[in-house]
Amino acid sequence: MEDKVYDYTAVSRDLRALTDRYPFVKSEIIGKSLKRRNIYLIRLGEGERQVFYNAAHHGTEWITAKLMMRFAFDFAESYVKGYRLAGYDIRRLYRDASIYIAPMVNPDGVELSKTKEGWQANARGVDLNHNYDAGWDEYKKLARENGITAPGRTRYAGRRPESEPESKAIADFTRRMDFEYVVAFHSQGEVIYWKYGKILPPRSEEIARLISKSSGYELDEADGLASYSGYKDWFIKEFGRPGYTIEVGAGENPLPLSQFEKIYKDILEILVFVGLT
Numbered sequence: 001m002e003d004k005v006y007d008y009t010a011v012s013r014d015l016r017a018l019t020d021r022y023p024f025v026k027s028e029i030i031g032k033s034l035k036r037r038n039i040y041l042i043r044l045g046e047g048e049r050q051v052f053y054n055a056a057h058h059g060t061e062w063i064t065a066k067l068m069m070r071f072a073f074d075f076a077e078s079y080v081k082g083y084r085l086a087g088y089d090i091r092r093l094y095r096d097a098s099i100y101i102a103p104m105v106n107p108d109g110v111e112l113s114k115t116k117e118g119w120q121a122n123a124r125g126v127d128l129n130h131n132y133d134a135g136w137d138e139y140k141k142l143a144r145e146n147g148i149t150a151p152g153r154t155r156y157a158g159r160r161p162e163s164e165p166e167s168k169a170i171a172d173f174t175r176r177m178d179f180e181y182v183v184a185f186h187s188q189g190e191v192i193y194w195k196y197g198k199i200l201p202p203r204s205e206e207i208a209r210l211i212s213k214s215s216g217y218e219l220d221e222a223d224g225l226a227s228y229s230g231y232k233d234w235f236i237k238e239f240g241r242p243g244y245t246i247e248v249g250a251g252e253n254p255l256p257l258s259q260f261e262k263i264y265k266d267i268l269e270i271l272v273f274v275g276l277t
Helices: 008-021 063-081 090-096 107-113 136-145 165-176 204-215 231-239 257-273
Strands: 026-032 038-044 049-055 097-102 181-187 191-193 218-220 243-248
Touching: 008 026, 008 038, 008 063, 008 107, 026 165, 038 063, 038 165, 049 063, 063 090, 063 097, 063 181, 063 243, 063 257, 090 097, 165 231, 181 231, 191 204, 204 218, 204 243, 204 257, 231 243, 243 257
Parallel strands: 049 097, 049 181, 181 243, 191 218
Antiparallel strands: 026 038, 038 097, 191 243
16 A cells, blocks of 8 residues: 555555455445545454444544555455454454444545645535434534534535435445444544543443553543534444444644554554454
8 A cells, every 4th residue: 555645546556455465354335425436344254243433434544444444454364364453363353343444424524625725524524423313403503503504625524414425325235234332433542532422332431441552542432513413422322232433633634644553553453353242
């Protein structure tokens, strides 16, 4: 994978290389963006336990897509060679679990972020991670109080939940599946969000503490605008199961690629053991 802005062309290229090199890795298209770019899905493993990772809900957070693709390559190579990854038996994981990955939820936003500074939203100016039905009305009220009333680069939640094809594709896919846990990867902050309101799914705190110990990231509770209408909020509300937002890296988005190897090292064990937990 080339060391440059990890855009839609890069993820498409790497997905082709991944499935050509490792035919047992399954991929599909679960939706289209507003600009008709593919929303890709990767499946690693064939076990009954299902977990879901998604990344790049926000345009400037494209480094998270590159992290997901790096993990997919490392997982597949470890499976072929019988190597352990982060100390875990990947062949066992492949047998017991199915890890689904949507590496780039917002391909249009990633493209726009290359020319529009700080662009997080999709091509319609809707922040996809505030377009889910979890405290959406509360979010809209708070957004109005903060002067957010129209499409723009960030934080505008749209006209209704799942109004955007990208968030609709992710929500519809989630509803079709039976995920035990989900993790949405964002940047930056080196923190883990694991709550939504007063809903506390079984084992959610236990797993959150394991994730924190593995990565060195702090557990945190969202407040203000960040408290509502995100993907993990919706998953917790809708299914009553553990969901996490992990904010990788430190600094300002887009994070420099000089952080990539450190971030990958920080989260690699998480990517493996969540499927076995």
